[in-house]
Amino acid sequence: MTTTPSISLDQGGAAHAAPPEAIDTAAASAPAVGSGVGDYIALMKPRVMALVVFTGLAGLVAAPVAMNPLSAAIAILCIAVGAGAAGAFNMAYDADIDAVMKRTRRRPVPTGRVPRPEAYTFAGVMSLASVLLMGMATNYVAAGLLAFSIAFYCVIYTMWLKRLTPQNIVIGGAAGAFPPVIGWAAATGSVSVDAVILFAIIFLWTPPHSWALALYKSGDYAAAGVPMMPVARGAKSTRIQILVYTGLYLAATAGPLVTGLGGWMYAIAAGLGGALFALLALRVHASRAGDMPGAEDALYAVRAGDKSARDLFAYSIAHLALLFAALLAEHGAGVHWPLPGGAG
Amino acid sequence: MNQDEYKPTVKLTPEQEAARNKRNGAIAFGLVAFVVLIFLTTVVQMTSNWNAGAAG
Numbered sequence: 001m002t003t004t005p006s007i008s009l010d011q012g013g014a015a016h017a018a019p020p021e022a023i024d025t026a027a028a029s030a031p032a033v034g035s036g037v038g039d040y041i042a043l044m045k046p047r048v049m050a051l052v053v054f055t056g057l058a059g060l061v062a063a064p065v066a067m068n069p070l071s072a073a074i075a076i077l078c079i080a081v082g083a084g085a086a087g088a089f090n091m092a093y094d095a096d097i098d099a100v101m102k103r104t105r106r107r108p109v110p111t112g113r114v115p116r117p118e119a120y121t122f123a124g125v126m127s128l129a130s131v132l133l134m135g136m137a138t139n140y141v142a143a144g145l146l147a148f149s150i151a152f153y154c155v156i157y158t159m160w161l162k163r164l165t166p167q168n169i170v171i172g173g174a175a176g177a178f179p180p181v182i183g184w185a186a187a188t189g190s191v192s193v194d195a196v197i198l199f200a201i202i203f204l205w206t207p208p209h210s211w212a213l214a215l216y217k218s219g220d221y222a223a224a225g226v227p228m229m230p231v232a233r234g235a236k237s238t239r240i241q242i243l244v245y246t247g248l249y250l251a252a253t254a255g256p257l258v259t260g261l262g263g264w265m266y267a268i269a270a271g272l273g274g275a276l277f278a279l280l281a282l283r284v285h286a287s288r289a290g291d292m293p294g295a296e297d298a299l300y301a302v303r304a305g306d307k308s309a310r311d312l313f314a315y316s317i318a319h320l321a322l323l324f325a326a327l328l329a330e331h332g333a334g335v336h337w338p339l340p341g342g343a344g
Numbered sequence: 345m346n347q348d349e350y351k352p353t354v355k356l357t358p359e360q361e362a363a364r365n366k367r368n369g370a371i372a373f374g375l376v377a378f379v380v381l382i383f384l385t386t387v388v389q390m391t392s393n394w395n396a397g398a399a400g
Binding site: 040071136213 | 363366367369378381382384385386388389392396
């Protein structure tokens with residue numbers, strides 16, 4: 001006797017013991033299974049991946065040990081794929097939240113273009129491949145850190161903290177702070193004070209960056225039941241905490257100047273860029289951003305009262321990129337002129 | 345099971361079939377790329393170790 005398993009579409013093709021009846025997906029109301037390659041790319045959060053690659057590359061280039069160019073390229077690829085895998089896991093796990101939020105409801109999993117189990121499989125395979133390749137191409141310290149950062153983002157942040165506490169992105173931000181440390185470890189096989197400083201910069205940058213967005217998207221988060229700071233503690237408390245973390249972040253950006261990792265170019269980016277960051281954070285503090293929660297359709301669509309929060313969110317990305325671009329230029333292009341009095 | 349007796353249980357629309365083919369192509373490309381990267385990594389590591397051995 002010939003038996004063929006029926007396929008449950010919403011389970012991503014997992015076979016089960018139901019009678020073997022053919023399913024016409026065109027007639028069914030289930031979401032389409034046909035997802036293109038672009039959906040896999042969207043699943044990896046390419047915009048987040050770009051910043052991760054950039055900071056990881058800066059850590060690798062700023063490290064005091066020159067790497068084989070091919071090994072360096074593979075290390076960066078592994079950081080990118082590892083980050084993408086973590087992003088895919090996040091999208092699969094948070095599909096219920098994403099479906100409610102206007103900002104995220106068009107993502108591949110909530111729309112059904114990629115079934116949830118398929119997204120989990122994709123994330124798992126990519127995670128394993130990136131860690132394995134990192135271990136082979138560089139060293140086990142870098143591979144271990146990559147594995148830890150993926151696990152931290154998936155388990156600690158996505159599965160545990162995100163739905164539990166308004167401190168979710170403060171602690172969870174550690175996952176996003178790992179790339180420069182991984183890059184550094186890939187080159188040197190160890191983690192130095194400079195690598196920890198680069199970690200601290202991104203770690204302390206995350207709260208003002210994420211909360212600025214949350215201030216003008218708090219309606220979205222409230223609808224999804226995510227206890228982001230403006231939802232759980234209110235807009236005023238969030239604006240104060242943005243200011244506090246901005247101070248800590250700017251203090252951390254001075255770290256590379258003390259150790260000598262950053263030269264003149266970095267000093268200008270940290271000084272002038274940091275002053276503008278502080279100015280924008282002060283504007284947010286003085287504003288009434290987030291006082292009237294509501295959801296907008298587009299990421300940059302914002303009410304007049306929330307404009308200061310939008311400006312800080314957008315500039316925070318630019319400032320972090322500027323800092324790491326300065327490090328990249330100084331160490332990659334050989335234009336590192338140390339400041340007088342710096343340890344370097 | 346005889347290949348001739350196999351009957352698919354899911355009827356896909358032409359668009360879905362096209363999308364599945366694209367996904368399969370992407371997976372195949374990914375696998376080949378992974379194998380190539382493993383090969384290149386092995387060559388780089390072997391060369392590095394060989395050079396280190398020759399220098400020592």
